[in-house]
Each structure stands twice: as C-alpha cells, then as structure tokens.
Amino acid sequence: xxxxxxxxxxxxxxxxxxxxxxxxxxxxxxxxxxxxxxxxxxxxxxxxxxxxxxxxxxxxxxxxxxxxxxxxxxxxxxxxxxxxxxxxxxxxxxxxxxxxxxxxxxxxxxxxxxxxxxxxxxxxxxxxxxxxxxxxxxxxxxxxxxxxxxxxxxxxxxxxxxxxxxxxxxxxxxxxxxxxxxxxxxxxxxxxxxxxxxxxxxxxxxxxxxxxxxxxxxxxxxx
Amino acid sequence: xxxxxxxxxxxxxxxxxxxxxxxxxxxxxxxxxxxxxxxxxxxxxxxxxxxxxxxxxxxxxxxxxxxxxxxxxxxxxxxxxxxxxxxxxxxxxxxxxxxxxxxxxxxxxxxxxxxxxxxxxxxxxxxxxxxxxxxxxxxxxxxxxxxxxxxxxxxxxxxxxxxxxxxxxxxx
Numbered sequence: 550x551x552x553x554x555x556x557x558x559x560x561x562x563x564x565x566x567x568x569x570x571x572x573x574x575x576x577x578x579x580x581x582x583x584x585x586x587x588x589x590x591x592x593x594x595x596x597x598x599x600x601x602x603x604x605x606x607x608x609x610x611x612x613x614x615x616x617x618x619x620x621x622x623x624x625x626x627x628x629x630x631x632x633x634x635x636x637x638x639x640x641x642x643x644x645x646x647x648x649x650x651x652x653x654x655x656x657x658x659x660x661x662x663x664x665x666x667x668x669x670x671x672x673x674x675x676x677x678x679x680x681x682x683x684x685x686x687x688x689x690x691x692x693x694x695x696x697x698x699x700x701x702x703x704x705x706x707x708x709x710x711x712x713x714x715x716x717x718x719x720x721x722x723x724x725x726x727x728x729x730x731x732x733x734x735x736x737x738x739x740x741x742x743x744x745x746x747x748x749x750x751x752x753x754x755x756x757x758x759x760x761x762x763x764x765x766x767x768x769x770x771x772x
Numbered sequence: 773x774x775x776x777x778x779x780x781x782x783x784x785x786x787x788x789x790x791x792x793x794x795x796x797x798x799x800x801x802x803x804x805x806x807x808x809x810x811x812x813x814x815x816x817x818x819x820x821x822x823x824x825x826x827x828x829x830x831x832x833x834x835x836x837x838x839x840x841x842x843x844x845x846x847x848x849x850x851x852x853x854x855x856x857x858x859x860x861x862x863x864x865x866x867x868x869x870x871x872x873x874x875x876x877x878x879x880x881x882x883x884x885x886x887x888x889x890x891x892x893x894x895x896x897x898x899x900x901x902x903x904x905x906x907x908x909x910x911x912x913x914x915x916x917x918x919x920x921x922x923x924x925x926x927x928x929x930x931x932x933x934x935x936x937x938x939x940x941x942x943x944x
Contacts, residue, residue, distance in 0.1 A: 650884035
C-alpha cells in the first residue's frame, strides 16, 4: 500500500506493529498461494532488519483513525479518550526505548534528565517520524517542566476534530510514547500534549513533560 | 517466601564452611529481573569447561545440590541492592562483578528499560560474560517487540529458553 505521492512521510514499522492491540493470528504453515511465506521464529530475525524501513503515511493514518474510532466507542469524555490514547502510545514507547538504544550501537544508558530529553528529541523522533523534533525547551516558570514541540505532528495530520470535542488533542498518542520512554529510564513524569498554534503552523503540538519530585532530587544529588 | 528458605538452609548445612565450600558446583545461575524486582526468567547452566577440570574432586551428592538451588535465588536478589547503588554512578550497561559470595561472583547487566540481567558464576572472563549478556539482551528485545508479550511478565517461551542455553554453551 505505497503512496503515489513522491513525498512519502516516513514512519517506523515497529511503531505500527507494536501499537496494534489485537491482531488476528495468521497461520504459520506456508500456504501454496503465498510463495515466499516467512515462517522464521521472531527470535531469529535480526533486529536491524527493519532499521531503515518506512511505512506509508496512508497506512498509518488509516490505522490511527481506526484506533481513534475504536477508543471513541469505549470511553465517555475527552479526558478518558486522551488517557486511552496515552496508554496506546505507552505500549509503543516501551518497545521503542530498548530497540532504539540497542540500535544505536554505542549502548549507554541515560542517567541525566537532559541527556534523556535530548535522546527523545533526536533519536526517537527521527526513528518514528523521519525528522528531529522542532524544539526542546525548559520552562522558565517551573523547575520540573520541559517542552518538546513538533510543528507538524504526523499523528494528527489527517484527523479533523469536530467543534464539540475541540479540546481533544491526538498528540496524546505521542505523549504516551514519551511517557513510556521516561518511565523506562526511571524518570517518572506526567506527559501531556497541547496544541500551541503559531504563524504558519496551525497544528503545532507541544509535549509538556512534568518530572516527578524524586527525579529532581536525584538530579541535585548527581550534580 | 525466600526468607523462610534462607533460615532453613543456614540452620542446616553451613554454607561456605566445611568441605561443601570447596566443592563448588560448576553451575551458573542466570536470572532476568523486571522493573518491580520480579524474576521474569531463570535458568541454570552447568558450564562444561569447569566440570571437566574438576573431575578428580569429590562429587557433591544430588540432595545437597538441591538445597543450594534456592540459595542462588536469594544471593541474586540480595545483589540487587548493589545494582541500584551503581545504577546512577555510571552510564554503562555492563556492570562487571558487583558482588561476591563465598567464591562465587555476581555480574550484572542493566538494560535501557531498567531490566536487570544477573549471572551467578565462578571466576570467568569479563569478555565471555559480556558477550553472553549482549546475546541475552538481544533475545529479550526480540521477545519484548512481540505485541502479545506484556512487559514485566514471565517469559515462558521454550524457544527463548533454547536460545539462552545455546548462548550459554557458546560463551560460558
């Protein structure tokens, strides 16, 4: 299902696979119709096999719209919907963290907040959306808040939000991914997505990361 | 559960004292511990190299070996404290031998997602253990990528078990 447009946005194959909550099992026995059916064990596939693989944005948009419709039927309220999207993103984030750190080949864990945020800003965004996030900022008002912004978030590109749910932000999915990565590295935090339109970028989304107090205390000790 | 086991074993045969301390069973105990200190996967390997060299020594009766097996779990879990101490001082993943217990060493490997791989072993080369840990980390990531696998739950796949044992045979 490849897009005919030349500017195909890239998406990680892994994020698509990992975010599927339920998928019908396919038969493991090779059938005669599909000549080259892959029957290898998942433990035998090489992790770098899908390293540069791209998924068409149509496929992802279709999948995401189905995810939205699925959750919409099962929630009552916007907060609940954002929370469910956050949970779906969480499932992607856990896997993304280990996989991306492994693929980087330099294998070092992140122990400082800034290093972690930089990792998300560059490596994670590049693997997921094909480009780095647009800005990484530290809030001046609160010590424990950081913001990562994306001018044109891929997840909300094809989602049109009706007037009565205008507060919904589909960036909650991206927020879930970031939250899982922060949690996995032992920086527990609350992550939310907000739409902050500026000139030229009406869909600009900011992901606000509010670190828990214990993270700040630990940072102080490590300095 | 571990507490009651340890009290019974310390009351009985003295660990490390007497002839049992010298006759180290050449088994390695490998455990993967999740983020909530829950064991996700355990395995014991008899390392072929050391077994061959100790052919002249006294063999330990099977009954006594059984008693020591739960002690492995206890030793590995008590080493978790050391891991947590070292966790923030370095950003390496492979923490070498972090603890020692009666001639046996405990090596640890801390993954990016805060999963601990612990290996209880006799003296072995750092490189061999590092390779083994890298292999097991790779297998763990592949298991994790399965959308049906719930993170932090027990790995019961026999294919995973086979691969870990093959890797142990190759490196340990």
